[in-house]
Amino acid sequence: MFSPTLLSFVLASLITPSLTATLNQPSQIKALTYDYIIVGGGTAGLVLANRLTEDPTVTVLVLEAGVSDQGLTNLQVPFLGPTLTPNTIVDWNYTVTPQPGMNGRSFAYPRGRVLGGSSSVNYLFHQFGTDEDWNRLASISGDIGWNWTNMKKYVQKHEKFVPPIDGHNTAGQFIPSLHGFNGEVSVSLPGNNQTIDPRVLATTKQLAEFPFNQDTSGGDHSLLGIGFLQSSAGGGVRSSSSTSYLANASNRPGLTVVVNAPVTKLLSTGNGKAKGTVAFRSVEFRASPATPAGAGTLTATARKEVILSAGTVGSAQILQLSGIGDPARLKSVNVNSLVANSDVGENLSDHTLLPNLFSVQGNLSFDGVLRSADLSQAAFEQWAQNKTGMFANNIVNNYGFARLPSNSPLLKPTDPAAGPKSPHFEMITSNVYFNPGIPMPPTGSFMTIVTVLSCPTSRGSIRIKSNNPTDAPQINPNYLSTAFDIGTMIESVKAIKRFIAAPAWKDYVIGPFGDAFAAATSDASIESYVRGLTTTIFHPVGTASMSSKAAKNGVVNPDLTVKGTEGLRVVDASVFPFVPSTHTQGPVYLLAERAADIIKQANQ
Numbered sequence: 001m002f003s004p005t006l007l008s009f010v011l012a013s014l015i016t017p018s019l020t021a022t023l024n025q026p027s028q029i030k031a032l033t034y035d036y037i038i039v040g041g042g043t044a045g046l047v048l049a050n051r052l053t054e055d056p057t058v059t060v061l062v063l064e065a066g067v068s069d070q071g072l073t074n075l076q077v078p079f080l081g082p083t084l085t086p087n088t089i090v091d092w093n094y095t096v097t098p099q100p101g102m103n104g105r106s107f108a109y110p111r112g113r114v115l116g117g118s119s120s121v122n123y124l125f126h127q128f129g130t131d132e133d134w135n136r137l138a139s140i141s142g143d144i145g146w147n148w149t150n151m152k153k154y155v156q157k158h159e160k161f162v163p164p165i166d167g168h169n170t171a172g173q174f175i176p177s178l179h180g181f182n183g184e185v186s187v188s189l190p191g192n193n194q195t196i197d198p199r200v201l202a203t204t205k206q207l208a209e210f211p212f213n214q215d216t217s218g219g220d221h222s223l224l225g226i227g228f229l230q231s232s233a234g235g236g237v238r239s240s241s242s243t244s245y246l247a248n249a250s251n252r253p254g255l256t257v258v259v260n261a262p263v264t265k266l267l268s269t270g271n272g273k274a275k276g277t278v279a280f281r282s283v284e285f286r287a288s289p290a291t292p293a294g295a296g297t298l299t300a301t302a303r304k305e306v307i308l309s310a311g312t313v314g315s316a317q318i319l320q321l322s323g324i325g326d327p328a329r330l331k332s333v334n335v336n337s338l339v340a341n342s343d344v345g346e347n348l349s350d351h352t353l354l355p356n357l358f359s360v361q362g363n364l365s366f367d368g369v370l371r372s373a374d375l376s377q378a379a380f381e382q383w384a385q386n387k388t389g390m391f392a393n394n395i396v397n398n399y400g401f402a403r404l405p406s407n408s409p410l411l412k413p414t415d416p417a418a419g420p421k422s423p424h425f426e427m428i429t430s431n432v433y434f435n436p437g438i439p440m441p442p443t444g445s446f447m448t449i450v451t452v453l454s455c456p457t458s459r460g461s462i463r464i465k466s467n468n469p470t471d472a473p474q475i476n477p478n479y480l481s482t483a484f485d486i487g488t489m490i491e492s493v494k495a496i497k498r499f500i501a502a503p504a505w506k507d508y509v510i511g512p513f514g515d516a517f518a519a520a521t522s523d524a525s526i527e528s529y530v531r532g533l534t535t536t537i538f539h540p541v542g543t544a545s546m547s548s549k550a551a552k553n554g555v556v557n558p559d560l561t562v563k564g565t566e567g568l569r570v571v572d573a574s575v576f577p578f579v580p581s582t583h584t585q586g587p588v589y590l591l592a593e594r595a596a597d598i599i600k601q602a603n604q
C-alpha cells in the first residue's frame with residue numbers, strides 16, 4: 001500500500017542490543033525439562049516468560065517458531081508498521097478462504113512470526129478495552145476476577161506512559177489517572193503533527209455527533225468520541241513484548257528462549273488426576289526449515305505446565321494437531337482424538353476494516369513523501385539520527401468511536417455491544433493513501449478514514465486441513481455474514497460522509513476516491529462498496545473461548561486451563577469469547593498479566 005522505495009533503504013540494519021538468553025537454533029538447547037514451557041514468544045507469551053521467571057528458582061522454556069527481532073530495523077520504526085506484513089519474513093502469510101459476505105474475495109490475514117509476535121509487527125494502536133468488555137467476560141466466565149474493577153490494576157504493571165517525541169505539552173490530550181507510568185511497554189501520544197489534525201479537532205467542535213474525547217484508552221472512561229491516538233512506542237521506537245517484557249528478563253538464568261523452533265504438537269503424558277482428563281506436559285518441536293542441520297524433532301517436558309500462547313490461529317491449530325478438538329473433524333484429517341471438544345477452532349470473531357479514501361487539495365499529505373525516494377530517505381535519516389519526525393510517529397494521530405442511534409433497527413432485538421457505553425464502530429483518520437493490498441496511485445494527495453466494526457456478530461472457524469503441522473489451517477472468519485454486521489458497516493460509511501461535510505473540510509476534501517465509493521449513495525450501493533473493499537484489521541479472537549467451569553461449551557475454564565486436560569493452559573487472544581471493542585493488543589497484555597498471577601498462585 002506504501003511505495004516500495006520504503007523497504008529497500010531500511011535493509012541497512014542498525015545494531016540493537018543482543019538478548020543473551022535467546023538461542024537461534026533448537027539444536028543449541030541444553031536441557032529438555034523445565035518448570036513451564038511456553039509455546040509462542042508473542043505478545044502474551046513474553047509477558048508470561050517475564051512474570052514467571054521473577055522467581056529465580058523457576059525455569060521457563062519459550063519456543064518461538066519465527067525469527068529473532070534483533071537487528072530488524074524496520075520493526076522499530078513506528079511509521080513502517082504497515083510495511084511489515086503481509087508476506088514478509090516476519091509474517092505467517094496466511095490468507096482467508098473466499099468470503100461469501102465479501103463478494104467471494106480472499107485476502108491476506110497477517111500474524112507476526114517473530115519474537116514479540118504480532119506486537120512486533122502491528123500498527124501500535126494501544127488501548128485496554130472498555131470496562132463493559134471486561135465485565136462481560138467476568139459474567140460469561142463466572143469469574144469476577146476478570147471484571148474491570150480487578151483488571152485495571154494490571155494497567156500499572158503493564159504500561160509506561162512517556163512524553164511524545166516532539167516534547168509538546170500534552171495537557172488535555174489524555175487523562176493521566178487512567179494510565180501507568182512505571183510498567184513495561186512504552187506508550188506515547190503523537191509527536192509529529194499532520195496537516196489534517198487541526199481539521200479533525202475542529203470537526204469535534206462543529207458536529208455534536210463527534211465530540212472530543214480526552215482519552216482513548218477505554219477502561220472506566222468512555223470510548224465514544226474522537227481523540228488522540230496512544231501508540232505502543234517510546235522515544236520514537238516501537239515497544240513490543242520483546243523489547244519490553246523479554247528485554248527486561250533476558251538475563252535471568254531461569255529463562256531460555258529459542259527462536260526458529262516451530263511446535264508441531266503437544267504430547268499426551270498420561271491420564272490426569274481428575275477423572276476423564278488427559279495430561280499434556282510434553283511438547284514436540286523442530287528446527288526451522290531454514291536450518292537443515294538441525295532438522296528432526298525434539299521433545300521438551302514441563303514439570304508444572306505447558307502454556308499455549310501461539311495466538312488465535314496458532315493455538316487453535318496446535319490444539320487440533322494434538323488431538324484436542326471435534327472428534328469427527330480430527331478423524332477426517334487422520335488425527336487421533338484424545339479430548340473431544342467441538343468448540344476448538346470455532347467461534348472465530350474479528351473486526352473488519354474499510355478504507356474510505358478521499359482525494360484532497362495540495363501536496364501536504366504524506367503521499368508525496370512516500371512517492372519520493374529522496375524525501376523518504378530524509379525522513380528515515382531523521383528517524384535514524386534523532387528518532388523524530390514523520391517516521392518516528394504512527395501513521396495516524398486521531399481516531400475515535402461511535403454508536404448507532406439508540407432507535408436504530410439494527411439494535412433490535414438485541415444490541416451486540418458489550419454495554420450501552422461500548423461502541424458499534426470506529427473511525428480512523430490518516431493523512432495518506434491507506435488501502436491494504438492495493439498499491440497507491442502514482443499521483444494525487446489523499447486522506448483515508450478507515451471504519452471498523454467494533455462488535456461483530458459473524459462467527460467463523462480455524463480448522464486444520466491435514467495432520468501436517470506445516471500446512472496452513474483453513475481460516476474462515478465468515479465476515480459480514482449477519483444483517484447487523486453489514487448494516488453497521490453501511491451506517492459507518494454514512495457517518496464519515498457526515499463527518500467530512502463539516503465546515504472544517506470545505507477547502508480540503510475534493511471528494512471520494514474510486515468509482516465504488518463515489519457511487520455509494522444509497523444503502524444498496526454502499527452495501528456493494530462495503531462488500532467489495534472491506535478486509536480485516538487483524539483482531540481475531542475466540543478459537544479457544546473461555547466459559548464458566550460448569551459450561552457445556554467453550555475451550556478454556558476461567559483460569560485458562562483447557563477443559564478435559566491437565567497441565568495445559570491457553571493464554572493469548574484466542575480465549576476472548578467476544579472481541580473487545582478496542583484494538584486488541586492492550587487487552588491481550590492485561591489478560592496475560594492476570595494469567596501470570598493465576599499460574600503463580602496455582603503452582604505455589
Ligand SMILES: Cc1cc2nc3c(=O)[nH]c(=O)nc-3n(C[C@H](O)[C@H](O)[C@H](O)COP(=O)(O)OP(=O)(O)OC[C@H]3O[C@@H](n4cnc5c(N)ncnc54)[C@H](O)[C@@H]3O)c2cc1C
Pocket residue numbers: 039040041042043044045063064065066085110111112113114115116117118119121122123124125126127261262263264309310311312314315318537538539540571572573574582583584585586588
Ligand atoms: C498487522 C497487524 C496489525 C495490528 N495492529 C494492531 C494495533 O495497531 N493495535 C492493537 O491493539 N492490535 C493490533 N493488532 C492485533 C494485536 O497485535 C494482536 O491481537 C495481539 O498481538 C495478539 O497477541 P497473541 O499473544 O494472541 O498472539 P501473537 O502476538 O501473534 O503471538 C503468537 C506467537 O506464537 C508464535 N507461534 C504460532 N504458532 C507457533 C508454533 N506452532 N510454534 C511456535 N510458535 C508459534 C507466533 O510466531 C507468535 O510469535 C494487529 C495485528 C496485526 C497482525
Ligand SMILES: *[C@@H]1O[C@H](CO)[C@@H](O)[C@H](O)[C@H]1NC(C)=O
Pocket residue numbers: 087088089091092093113
Ligand atoms: C512468507 O513470505 C515471505 C516472502 O515470500 C517468505 O520470506 C517467508 O518465508 C514466508 N513465511 C512463511 C512462514 O512461509
Ligand SMILES: *[C@@H]1O[C@H](CO)[C@@H](O)[C@H](O)[C@H]1NC(C)=O
Pocket residue numbers: 135144145147148149150
Ligand atoms: C468486580 O470484582 C471485584 C472483586 O474482584 C468486586 O469487588 C466488584 O464488585 C466487581 N465489580 C463488578 C462491576 O462486578
Ligand SMILES: *[C@@H]1O[C@H](CO)[C@@H](O)[C@H](O)[C@H]1NC(C)=O
Pocket residue numbers: 182183184248
Ligand atoms: C526493566 O529493566 C530496567 C533495567 O534493568 C529497570 O530499570 C526497569 O525498572 C525494569 N522495568 C520494570 C518495569 O521492571
Ligand SMILES: *[C@@H]1O[C@H](CO)[C@@H](O)[C@H](O)[C@H]1NC(C)=O
Pocket residue numbers: 166168169193197
Ligand atoms: C501539534 O498538535 C498538538 C495538538 O493540537 C498541539 O498540542 C501541539 O502543540 C502541536 N505541535 C506543533 C509543533 O505544532
Ligand SMILES: *[C@@H]1O[C@H](CO)[C@@H](O)[C@H](O)[C@H]1NC(C)=O
Pocket residue numbers: 363368369375
Ligand atoms: C509541494 O509543492 C511545493 C510547491 O509546488 C513544492 O515546493 C514541494 O516540494 C512539494 N512537496 C512535495 C512533498 O511534493
Ligand SMILES: *[C@@H]1O[C@H](CO)[C@@H](O)[C@H](O)[C@H]1NC(C)=O
Pocket residue numbers: 381382383385386
Ligand atoms: C538531528 O538533529 C540535529 C539537532 O537538532 C540536527 O542538526 C540534524 O540535522 C538532525 N538530523 C536529521 C537527519 O534530521
Ligand SMILES: CC(=O)N[C@H]1CO[C@H](CO)[C@@H](O)[C@@H]1O
Pocket residue numbers: 343346347459545546547553554555577
Ligand atoms: C464458547 C462458545 O462461545 N461457544 C459457542 C460457539 O458457537 C457455537 C455456535 O454459535 C455455540 O453453540 C457455542 O456455545
